Amino acid sequence: MAASASNDSTPPGDGADNPILCVICSEPFQRITDCLVHELLEHESLPQKGLRQRLNPSGSQLSQSERYELRDALDKSKRGAPLLEVLQFFAADLSKMELCFDYVSSYIEQSMKGLVVVTSFGSLASDLAVKGSDIDLYLEACSVQQPKKLFGQVERFLRRNKSFTNVFHIRRAAVPIIQCRHQPTGIDIDINISNPYGVHNSQFVRDLMSHDKRLRELTLFLKIWAKKLKIIGKGYMSSYCLVTLIIVSLQVLRLVPSIKELQTLCPPVYMSGINVAYNLNQMPTIPSQMTTLKLIRHFFDYYITVDFGKSVLSAFLGSCLDKGFRRDRAMCVQSPFELHRNVAGSMGPSKLHYFRQCLVLAAQGCSNRALISQPAKLYYYLLFGISDKLGSEKTEMATLQKELKVDVSGDGRKKIKLEKALALTIGLSHLITPTRNELKCLSSGVLGCTKPAGVLTIYYNWLNCYVYVIRDVLTQLFAMKIELKESKSPHYFKWLISSSYDTWTGRSYQRGAGQSFYAHQLQQTIEFKKTRMENPEYAVDMRGYFSLLASKDYKELRMDVEPLPGDFLEPPLTKLFKVFKNMLNEYSFKEKTTAWKYRSESE
Structure with missing residues (x-):
């Protein structure tokens, strides 16, 4: 016992x-x-x-x-x-999943009259399904047919069948999918029409897991662990990303060869120009003393030492690299075969930080006697x-x-520093610094404010420009009510912001020829006022504090968003902040300075 x-x-x-x-x-x-x-x-x-x-x-x-x-x-x-x-x-009900797959695949193939062949991939195909796993399907066209047309046909067929509910499409994703739920079994289904690599990747994972039962036990447990802590799931890290991380941790121990080594043992097999071949016949034998628990402990111990922000984890090379492909993401995990693809693309800074928290606590638990x-x-x-x-x-x-009055720093940094740090724990922050092009733009003669004595004129005006633009976007483009609560110009501003309807989601950044970014966004705002103000689907109770804090030398500007005391950081406030950052990036600095200069001259 x-x-x-x-x-x-x-x-x-x-x-x-x-x-x-x-x-x-x-x-x-x-x-x-x-x-x-x-x-x-x-x-x-x-x-x-x-x-x-x-x-x-x-x-x-x-x-x-x-x-x-x-x-x-x-x-x-x-x-x-x-x-x-x-x-x-935590094992999945495989009989129910297979029943669901058989019904769905037969229905789609019969409805499409032989135009497609349905194949499963993901957890069901790789034998890594657990409680709550969905079913991933790939539809391969049997004839030359436009994916867009095929996509629409499949969606219509699913909507007509009462066995499927919650049918909707995500066309703008990296891989467009149709999502639905099979009502009799309650299983969620993701249907992919344009990317066949998932089928191949799942077969590779299944073959690898079958090499040694400890590999499958390791992967299943870590998948359960990640699901319980909400590390993986829709909107978070993908299961395939987690599996790739597991493979790299095994490669570091020399228990699994790199994909590059596995491909040297067989002739290449190309799929859309990518070599997807592998040969597992020369896989090394895992020592008998290496238990599954030791592999679990190694996973946690290894990844608490990795600096994800400066590294690329590559299963193809079987190592952690100091530099690699896309560095504009918080976390880079290279797909084992699609070397251009970052399977950790959904991991933002906060999600990565949370993942690291869980890793450290798990490693700490695994070292507890x-x-x-x-x-x-x-x-x-x-x-x-x-x-x-x-x-x-x-x-x-x-x-x-x-207990903010307690001196926790030991050197006199009392209430203010701790209060500032605690405030960050309940909000979102974004740091803006001037780029070389922005400074060049300002130095070319767009200066419009009187400089205070003894400061760098360009940085001072850069700060003034951004403060004006940020306030203008909030009030004019997002049509929000703002009330200045605190200020110490030009270094600090704090506004109470509020809105009763959503004016930030669903915006387009593709404008017509000759139309300015600002005019295009303002046109959408006017349309949103007409269509969304009385529409309950866009009703929100969004309120919070929006503050700007500049460094003394005017070379940094930090935006902070936080809920009101007693409130939580609700989705509307979070979404607003993300869209706001994106809009600032899309809004060219030259156009920003033009608007700011016009305002300065008019005053």
Whole structure:
């Protein structure tokens, strides 16, 4: 009988043998309060609240009933088999998934009268399905037919059949898909018509996992771990990205060869110009002493050492590179075969920071002597204890906020610094710095404000230009109500912003010839006022604080958005901030300076 898993979500730490580690720099602390203060003061530019808010220990995703059921299953598991019990507990109903696939594929092929062949890929095809997994389908055209036309036909057929609900398309994605739900089984389905690589990638993963059962156990557990902590899912990291990370961690241990090595053992097979061949016949044998638990521990230990912001993880080369392809993303994970593709493209800074938090806490748990000696407790902690720990840290921060008068820095940096750091944990921030082209534009004669004595004129005017443009976009293009609450011109402004309807989503940035960006956006705003103001679909109760803080030398401008006291960072406020940043990027600086100069001259 395995040791009881009761109370096994107790987080490690708070002791000499198991110190608490900073989730950013891994500096050890003996008390969680000291660790939190360090994080807030030394890493204040990183978002915090949105990360912890994602996890609600009492929420539906982490239901208490599921915890009790797993704990009971672990208590009853045979000695030495808690991992198998976990995998069985979260196993997918394959018979239901196969029934769903058979029905959907037959219906589509018959409806399309032999024009397409339906193939599964993803978790079902790679034998990595768990509870809640959806079904991914690829439709291969049997004749020359426009994908757009085929896309529309399939969507219409699905809408006509009452067995399918929630049918909608996502055409503007990197790979356009149709999403729906098979009503009899309740399984979600993603249909892809234009990208065949998913089928091949799934076959490769399936073949690799079948080489050794420990590889499949490792991948299944980490997938369950990532799903429970909401690391993977729609809008977050993809399962394929996680699998690629697992493969790289195995390649670092020389347990799996690089894709490049696997391709030297066989002739090339090209798909749209990409070599997708591989040969696993020469795969090395994994040592018997390398248990699945050791592989899990290695995954966490390895990735807490990786600087994702400066690295490219390449399964093709089997290593972590200091430089690589797209560096404009927070995280770069190269697709094993499609070398131009970053499978971590959806990972923004806050999601990456949250992922690293989970990695550090997991690695900390895997180094805890008490948990290692009782694997049932360790697995339970990894699946549920981490979320509890993050939730408790959120409570600790609330306590710290009430104790702002305490000198936590040791050198006199008291209330203001900590209050500033805590404010960042409940909002979003974006730093703007002048580019070379912007400074060149200003130095060419667009200056329009009187400079104060003893400052750099160009940087001062750059700051004034951005402050004007930001205020103008909020009031004119987004038609928002703003009220100035605090100001110390030109360094600091804080506005209360509010809106009763959405004027920021669904905007187009493709304007007609000869039309300015501002005129194009203003035209859309006028249209939105007519069509959205009384439309309940666009009704929002959006309110919050929007502030600008400039450095003393005028060379940096930080935008902050935060909810009102007592409110949360709701989706409308978050979406507004993302669209706002995008609009500033699309809005050319030359046009910004023209608008700013006109305003200066008119005043």
